[in-house]
Amino acid sequence: MPAPDPDVRRRLIEVAADVLSEEGPGALSARRLARDAGTSTMALYTHFGGMPALVRAVVAEGFARLYDRVAEVEPSADPLADLVAAAVAYRGYALADPHLYLVMFGSASLGEYRLTETELEVGLAAFGQLVAVVERVMDAGAIRRSDPAAVAGQFWAALHGYVMIELSGLSHVVEDPEAQILQPLLTNLLTALGPPA
Amino acid sequence: MPAPDPDVRRRLIEVAADVLSEEGPGALSARRLARDAGTSTMALYTHFGGMPALVRAVVAEGFARLYDRVAEVEPSADPLADLVAAAVAYRGYALADPHLYLVMFGSASLGEYRLTETELEVGLAAFGQLVAVVERVMDAGAIRRSDPAAVAGQFWAALHGYVMIELSGLSHVVEDPEAQILQPLLTNLLTALGPPA
DNA sequence: CGATCGACCATAACGCCGTTATGACAGGAT
């Protein structure tokens, strides 16, 4: 084989993530990626099989980055503070790379649909972190014990929903969305989930 | 003018919404729409100016339909029940036309970005309904009095976030997402927002 | 009432796109 260049696959994913971040999904094209990665469009087909598959790989990469970003918050003595910190990190990631974030959740709409098993796995790994944090909060007694996945799902839905609305520019229904919507939303959730008294 | 056919604009929007609903965004193309609407691609440019503008019109149409759908829930004697009914109607709309719903919120990612003033207005009109319901719930004393827009924003974020996760297929982290995530999420929000007791 | 004008849209072309066919080329296996 001709120097199989095992990095070509990796390079294509990273170039795609960069182009997506900086110029948006409209700039994603096979020819552009091949040029920027210093190869030809055929490499894209030998390594991925087509453009949609590459986008899926980029989505998986995005979830991996989200995972890393959220994993950066070190567990402290106060699990509840950790939960809030994780939420802040999550929002920070989405705002830092909105195009990628939107494609991650909109790929169901963009490509053809439905995440494959592989992407679901990566996404679920990221979600698993949240479940773990929730479990620790329960262990600490800051919220009542119940199905951690269900509780984590509620937090995720609230967080994701807020972030999407903020990214869409629709959050300007209020002056300070973060203070008037996100913060009370999480606080209210924590209050209702809190110990009986 | 040659029978200005004032319906061409309307027909293009409706055909686009239909194609989007039934075959997804990948099937949206100027040539396809022109063919289905019984005209040529030029009509698209005289009426909209280009493909992105047409997509924006479809997004506005989607928000209008969402508005109508949610407006169908008649105010009853129990505003709190009305709020829940509105949430059910909202989810129903999103699940009934997932492609359109995803484009509505993902158009920031699809086209080039940012909703224009016009779409924001339509979106905000839909949001206004929710604010009104929240105000009536406050009047009834079922939740504490505070900024209705901020409270409505929290509900919207929670609802939208849940719906997005459900549409992405990511909600299968639990067996029955609606019962384990959406329902408790709204209930918890209502509980925390409820009167001091 | 007929000439004129201008909005509407059909046709055809341009440069892009994703994708495919084809083939050159470079090792590993034989």
Add this chain to the structure above:
DNA sequence: ATCCTGTCATAACGGCGTTATGGTCGATCG
């Protein structure tokens, strides 16, 4: 030394959004 196989470059195909051009009418006005 031979073939075989995975890798990638070149070039082509159909379809895309968009634009240029021109024909065709309804409205307007002398």
